[in-house]
Amino acid sequence: MTGLPATMTAIDPAAPGGPEVLVSLERPVPKPGAGEVLVKVAAAGVNRPDVAQRLGLYPPPPGAPTIPGLEVAGEVVAVGDAVDSAVVGQKVCALVSGGGYAEYCVAPYGQCLPVPAPLDMVEAAALPETFFTVWSNLFQRGGAREGDTVLVHGGTGGIGTAAILLGKVFGLTVIVTAGSDEKCARAREVGAAHAINYKTQDFVEEIKRIAPGGAAVVLDLIGGDYVPRNLSCLAEEGRHVSIAAQLGPKAEISLWPIMARRLTLTGSLLRPRSVEFKTHLAEDLERDVWPHLAAGRISPIIDSTFPLVRAADAHRRMEGNDHVGKIVLEV
Known part of the structure; x- marks a missing residue:
C-alpha cells in the first residue's frame, strides 16, 4: 500500500466500561484482503451495538476488528486481491463488521455503495447500518x-x-x-x-x-x-x-x-450475516432505495456530529436518549 501511513488514530478500548474507555490511540493501518478495499474514513456512524460492544455485551464476530464502528463513509485508497484497482478514488459508504472508529477501515467491496450525489460524507456515513x-x-x-x-x-x-x-x-x-x-x-x-x-x-x-x-x-x-x-x-x-x-x-x-x-x-441480527448476504442486500438497496436518495426525495436525519477523538461524548449523547436521528463521528 504505497504512500499510505503505517499507523492511524483509532478508538480501541482495552477493556469494557463506560464512555471514558473510548480514548484515541495509535493502531496499524489495516490491509485489505481478497475482495476487500481500504477506505480512508471521513465519517463513521454511531449505533446502539457500538454501546453494547463497549459495555462488553456484544463482542465482535470472529475475524472482525476490536475497533468499534459498523458503518463508514470515505474514499477507497487501496484494494485487495479480486478487486479492480480502478475503484481507487471512489467515494463510498460501507457496512462493516467493525473498525469504523478509525482513520482507515477495511470493508468488503460488495458491502460498499456509492455516496448519493446530494449527500455529504456525514450523511452518507449515517446510511448503511x-x-x-x-x-x-x-x-x-x-x-x-x-x-x-x-x-x-x-x-x-x-x-x-x-x-x-x-x-x-x-x-x-x-x-x-x-x-x-x-x-x-x-x-x-x-x-x-x-x-x-x-x-x-x-x-x-x-x-x-x-x-x-x-x-x-x-x-x-x-x-x-x-x-x-x-x-x-x-x-x-x-x-x-x-x-x-x-x-x-x-x-x-x-x-x-x-x-x-x-x-x-x-x-434477525445483521452483523453476523455473511458477506454474500450483505452483498445481495447492498445490490437491492442500490437498485430500489439509492435512486430516492440521489433524487433528494429522502435524506438521513442527523442529530449531531463529534470529532473521532470525542467518541466518548458521542456515546454519552446516545445513552442520554435525547437524540433524534443519527449521531456521527467526523474523522
Missing part, C-alpha cells in the same frame, strides 16, 4: 408493501427515522412510539403518520384507535414485555420482527392469538 437493517427486516423479512400500516418502536432513533423515511417513499403508513411529546412531534416532522408517547399513552390502545384492523408489521427493538403487547397490535397474518431486545430477550406470550390470527414471529 440503519438502511441495511430496515430494508432487510421491515421490507424483506416483514414483507411490508405499499398500503400497509406498520408499527416501529424507537421512532426517533437511527432505525426509527430510517423506517419513517423508507416508509414515506414506499407508501407505508408508519406509526412510531417515542418517549416524549417533543420526540413525537419530531417523528411526525420526519414523516411518521402517527407518533405515540409510550410514557403517557398505552400504545396497544392507541393502535386499536388509529388502525382498528391492526398493523401488518411490528418492527421491535424493545423485546421483553413489549412482545405480547406487540402481538395485540398485529392484524391477521401480521408479522412481528425482532431486531434488538433493550428490555431483555425473554418474553411470555400466548400461542392462541398466534394460531387464531396466523401471526408470524421472526427476527
Whole structure:
C-alpha cells in the first residue's frame, strides 16, 4: 500500500466500561484482503451495538476488528486481491463488521455503495447500518408493501427515522412510539403518520384507535414485555420482527392469538450475516432505495456530529436518549 501511513488514530478500548474507555490511540493501518478495499474514513456512524460492544455485551464476530464502528463513509485508497484497482478514488459508504472508529477501515467491496450525489460524507456515513437493517427486516423479512400500516418502536432513533423515511417513499403508513411529546412531534416532522408517547399513552390502545384492523408489521427493538403487547397490535397474518431486545430477550406470550390470527414471529441480527448476504442486500438497496436518495426525495436525519477523538461524548449523547436521528463521528 504505497504512500499510505503505517499507523492511524483509532478508538480501541482495552477493556469494557463506560464512555471514558473510548480514548484515541495509535493502531496499524489495516490491509485489505481478497475482495476487500481500504477506505480512508471521513465519517463513521454511531449505533446502539457500538454501546453494547463497549459495555462488553456484544463482542465482535470472529475475524472482525476490536475497533468499534459498523458503518463508514470515505474514499477507497487501496484494494485487495479480486478487486479492480480502478475503484481507487471512489467515494463510498460501507457496512462493516467493525473498525469504523478509525482513520482507515477495511470493508468488503460488495458491502460498499456509492455516496448519493446530494449527500455529504456525514450523511452518507449515517446510511448503511440503519438502511441495511430496515430494508432487510421491515421490507424483506416483514414483507411490508405499499398500503400497509406498520408499527416501529424507537421512532426517533437511527432505525426509527430510517423506517419513517423508507416508509414515506414506499407508501407505508408508519406509526412510531417515542418517549416524549417533543420526540413525537419530531417523528411526525420526519414523516411518521402517527407518533405515540409510550410514557403517557398505552400504545396497544392507541393502535386499536388509529388502525382498528391492526398493523401488518411490528418492527421491535424493545423485546421483553413489549412482545405480547406487540402481538395485540398485529392484524391477521401480521408479522412481528425482532431486531434488538433493550428490555431483555425473554418474553411470555400466548400461542392462541398466534394460531387464531396466523401471526408470524421472526427476527434477525445483521452483523453476523455473511458477506454474500450483505452483498445481495447492498445490490437491492442500490437498485430500489439509492435512486430516492440521489433524487433528494429522502435524506438521513442527523442529530449531531463529534470529532473521532470525542467518541466518548458521542456515546454519552446516545445513552442520554435525547437524540433524534443519527449521531456521527467526523474523522
